[in-house]
Amino acid sequence: MSNKEDQLSDELERDISAKEKNGRVSTTKLRTDERVLARITDGIYRQPASALRELIANAYDADATEVYIQTDAPRFDSITVRDNGRGLSRKALAHVIHHIGGSPKRTIKGAELDVVDENDPYLSKSGRRLIGKIGIGLFSVAQLTAHFQIISKVKGEHFRRVVDVVLTTHREDELAKKNSKQDFETGSVNIWSVPAKDFDAQGTEIILLELRQQAKDILSSRERWQAMQPDALDDEDNPANLLPPLYHVGELDFQDNDVIEKKANLPWSSDDLPKDRFAKLVQAVKDGEGNRASNPELDKVLDNYLNMVWTLSLSAPLDYIEGHPFEARASDGIPVFELSNQSRGQATEVNLTGRQTVASRLKLISMKRGVASKFDVYIDGIQLFRPLSIKNIPETAHAIKTPLLFVGKCEPNLDRIPEEFRGGSLAFEAYFLWAPKIIPKEHNGIVIRINDASGTLFDETFLKYQVSEQTRLRQITAEIFVTSGLDAALNIDRESFNYSHPHYQFLTKWVHGALRQLTNVHKRIAKELRVARLESESSTLSQKIVQAVTEEWQKAKSDPSDHPPEVMFSDEPKTKRKNADLIVFSKNEIFSVRKPRARQTGTAAADELAFEEKIKALTQVLTAYGVFEKMTHKKQQQLLRAIVRIFSVEAD
Numbered sequence: 001m002s003n004k005e006d007q008l009s010d011e012l013e014r015d016i017s018a019k020e021k022n023g024r025v026s027t028t029k030l031r032t033d034e035r036v037l038a039r040i041t042d043g044i045y046r047q048p049a050s051a052l053r054e055l056i057a058n059a060y061d062a063d064a065t066e067v068y069i070q071t072d073a074p075r076f077d078s079i080t081v082r083d084n085g086r087g088l089s090r091k092a093l094a095h096v097i098h099h100i101g102g103s104p105k106r107t108i109k110g111a112e113l114d115v116v117d118e119n120d121p122y123l124s125k126s127g128r129r130l131i132g133k134i135g136i137g138l139f140s141v142a143q144l145t146a147h148f149q150i151i152s153k154v155k156g157e158h159f160r161r162v163v164d165v166v167l168t169t170h171r172e173d174e175l176a177k178k179n180s181k182q183d184f185e186t187g188s189v190n191i192w193s194v195p196a197k198d199f200d201a202q203g204t205e206i207i208l209l210e211l212r213q214q215a216k217d218i219l220s221s222r223e224r225w226q227a228m229q230p231d232a233l234d235d236e237d238n239p240a241n242l243l244p245p246l247y248h249v250g251e252l253d254f255q256d257n258d259v260i261e262k263k264a265n266l267p268w269s270s271d272d273l274p275k276d277r278f279a280k281l282v283q284a285v286k287d288g289e290g291n292r293a294s295n296p297e298l299d300k301v302l303d304n305y306l307n308m309v310w311t312l313s314l315s316a317p318l319d320y321i322e323g324h325p326f327e328a329r330a331s332d333g334i335p336v337f338e339l340s341n342q343s344r345g346q347a348t349e350v351n352l353t354g355r356q357t358v359a360s361r362l363k364l365i366s367m368k369r370g371v372a373s374k375f376d377v378y379i380d381g382i383q384l385f386r387p388l389s390i391k392n393i394p395e396t397a398h399a400i401k402t403p404l405l406f407v408g409k410c411e412p413n414l415d416r417i418p419e420e421f422r423g424g425s426l427a428f429e430a431y432f433l434w435a436p437k438i439i440p441k442e443h444n445g446i447v448i449r450i451n452d453a454s455g456t457l458f459d460e461t462f463l464k465y466q467v468s469e470q471t472r473l474r475q476i477t478a479e480i481f482v483t484s485g486l487d488a489a490l491n492i493d494r495e496s497f498n499y500s501h502p503h504y505q506f507l508t509k510w511v512h513g514a515l516r517q518l519t520n521v522h523k524r525i526a527k528e529l530r531v532a533r534l535e536s537e538s539s540t541l542s543q544k545i546v547q548a549v550t551e552e553w554q555k556a557k558s559d560p561s562d563h564p565p566e567v568m569f570s571d572e573p574k575t576k577r578k579n580a581d582l583i584v585f586s587k588n589e590i591f592s593v594r595k596p597r598a599r600q601t602g603t604a605a606a607d608e609l610a611f612e613e614k615i616k617a618l619t620q621v622l623t624a625y626g627v628f629e630k631m632t633h634k635k636q637q638q639l640l641r642a643i644v645r646i647f648s649v650e651a652d
C-alpha cells in the first residue's frame with residue numbers, strides 16, 4: 001500500500017483519538033485506488049449468504065468464540081451480526097477504512113496492528129489459521145445494503161467505537177470516465193466514540209440497515225411465493241417450482257409488508273434449544289419432502305432463508321452435528337480405507353482398534369483450531385453445525401449396506417515446479433464418504449475448505465472427473481481440508497478457483513486418483529457381496545425346492561417317510577447309469593433347446609442353476625405319478641426336452 005494511504009490512516013487515527021473523550025465525529029471517505037476495488041464495494045458477491053459468511057469469517061479471525069446473527073425475518077429490513085472477538089482498535093479501524101483490499105492479515109502489518117500472532121502472521125492471536133487475506137470481505141455487505149454500522153469494543157478501553165458507513169454506488173459509465181490514477185470515492189464514513197462501563201468487554205457488532213429491496217426479495221423468497229398466487233398458477237409460462245417450500249419463515253403480503261400472509265412453518269418449536277433446532281432442521285431435510293420425492297433437495301424442502309442458514313452451516317468453520325468424520329471409531333461400524341498417494345496406488349483397509357479414531361490412527365491435524373477451539377454461531381436462535389455426518393445413513397436396496405470411508409492426506413513435494421510458479425507449499429487432508437444415497441442431493445460432490453472455511457460448496461463434478469462412473473459419483477460426499485497453500489488459487493469472492501494454479505492442478509490429480517481408488521474398492525466389495533448373496537440365495541432356493549418336491553412325492557405315494565430318487569443331468573460317461581435311487585439324463589439333450597445368455601453375469605448363472613433345479617424337481621414329480629413308467633429312457637428324455645423348450649420360450 002502506498003504511503004499516502006498510510007498517512008491518511010495515521011491522520012484518521014489521531015483524529016479519532018482526539019475526539020474519543022468528547023464523542024465528536026470524525027468524518028472521512030472510503031477510498032480505493034483501483035477500479036476493480038470500486039466494483040467490489042458495488043458487490044461481487046451475489047447471495048446474502050456470501051456476505052454473512054464473510055462476517056462470520058472475520059469474527060473467527062478476530063478470535064471470537066460466539067457469533068450471534070439476528071434478522072427480523074420474514075421482513076428483512078435489517079440484520080445484525082455480533083461477535084465477542086477482539087474488536088477493532090483505533091489503529092486497525094483507521095487502517096481498514098483507508099486500505100480496502102489491503103488486508104493486514106498474513107502480513108507484517110498485521111503484527112503491527114496487533115490483529116495476528118506476533119510470530120506467525122498466518123495465524124490469529126489465539127492460533128487459528130486465518131481465513132481473511134484480501135481486505136474486501138467486510139464490503140461484501142454492499143450487496144445487502146448501502147448503509148451499515150460497525151460498533152466495536154476492545155478489551156480494556158472505556159468506550160465503544162461507532163462507525164457509520166454509507167456506500168456510493170458506481171455506474172459503469174462513471175467508472176469508465178475516471179482515469180486509473182484517480183482515487184475512487186466509494187463511500188462516506190463517520191466515526192465517533194461512546195463511553196462504556198464494561199471495561200473488560202470486547203466484540204464487534206455489524207448492523208446492516210435499510211436492506212436493499214433486491215436482498216429483501218431474495219431473503220423473503222418473494223419470487224417463489226408470488227409464483228404460488230392463483231393468477232400466477234394460471235399462467236402457463238410460469239417457470240417457477242409450483243410447490244411451496246415445506247419449511248419457511250412465513251410469507252409476507254407483498255402489497256403490504258406489515259402484514260404476514262402465511263405464518264412461519266419451522267421444523268422446531270419455540271422452546272427448543274438452539275442446538276436442537278438445528279438438529280431438527282437437519283432431520284427435516286433428511287425426511288425430505290415426505291411422499292413428494294425420495295431424494296430430498298434443499299430447494300424444495302426449505303425457503304431461501306432456511307437455505308441460507310444451511311449454506312452458512314456448510315461454509316463456516318464449525319463443529320459437525322454428530323462429530324467430525326475423522327473422529328470415526330471402529331464402533332461406528334464403517335469400513336475405513338487409507339488412500340494412497342502413489343500414482344498407481346490402491347486404498348488399503350485400516351482396522352481401527354479400541355478407542356482409536358481415524359484421526360489418531362492416521363495422524364490427522366486439520367481439525368485442530370488453536371487455543372480458542374470453541375466457535376459457536378447462532379442465527380435467530382438456531383445454533384449452526386456442519387450438517388454432514390457419517391452416522392445414521394439410511395439404508396437402501398443397494399447391495400453395500402454400510403457407508404465406506406476413504407481417508408487420505410498429502411503434502412506433495414512441488415520442487416519440480418519452478419519456485420515462482422509453485423505458490424508455496426501445499427498440504428491437505430481429505431475424506432470421501434461413499435453411501436448408497438446422498439441426502440440431501442446438494443451434498444453430492446466435494447467441498448474444499450481452506451483454513452476450515454469454504455465458499456465453494458459441493459462441486460458435483462469432482463474437479464471435472466471425466467471417467468464415466470456416473471452412479472457411483474452420485475453416491476459420494478467428500479471434503480478436503482487444506483492446511484497449507486491453495487489460497488492463491490481461490491478467486492477473490494472465495495466462491496470459485498483459478499484452475500490453472502499449480503496447487504489446484506495437483507489437487508485435481510490427487511482427487512481423481514482418490515476416486516479411482518474408491519471405485520476399485522467399491523467394485524471389489526460389491527462383487528464379493530454379490531457372489532455371497534447368490535450363493536446363499538441359491539442354497540435357500542434349492543432347499544425350498546427339495547422340500548416342495550419331497551412333500552409332493554410323499555403325498556403321491558401316501559407315505560410320509562418316503563423320499564424321491566435323485567435326478568441328475570450330466571453327460572459324463574461314468575454317471576451314465578440308472579437305478580432306483582438315481583436317474584441320470586443327458587444335460588445336453590435336454591437343455592440345448594435353451595438359448596444361451598448374452599451376458600454371463602453372476603445373476604444369469606444363478607438363474608440358470610435355479611431353472612435346472614426346478615426341472616429336476618419336475619422330473620421327480622412326474623416319476624412320483626408314474627408318468628415315466630411305460631416310457632423308454634429316450635422317450636423320457638424327449639418329454640423333458642419338450643418341457644424345457646416350452647418353459648424357455650421368450651418374447652423377443
Ligand SMILES: Nc1ncnc2c1ncn2[C@@H]1O[C@H](COP(=O)(O)OP(=O)(O)OP(=O)(O)O)[C@@H](O)[C@H]1O
Binds near residue numbers: 092133136137
Ligand atoms: N468482526 C471483526 N472483529 C475484529 N476486526 C474485524 C472484524 N471484521 C473486520 N475486522 C477488521 O477489518 C479488516 C477488514 O476486514 P475484511 O473482511 O474486509 O478483510 P480481511 O478479513 O482482512 O480479508 P478478506 O477480504 O480476505 O476477508 C480485517 O483485516 C480486520 O482487521
Ligand SMILES: [Mg+2]
Binds near residue numbers: 058
Ligand atoms: Mg474478512
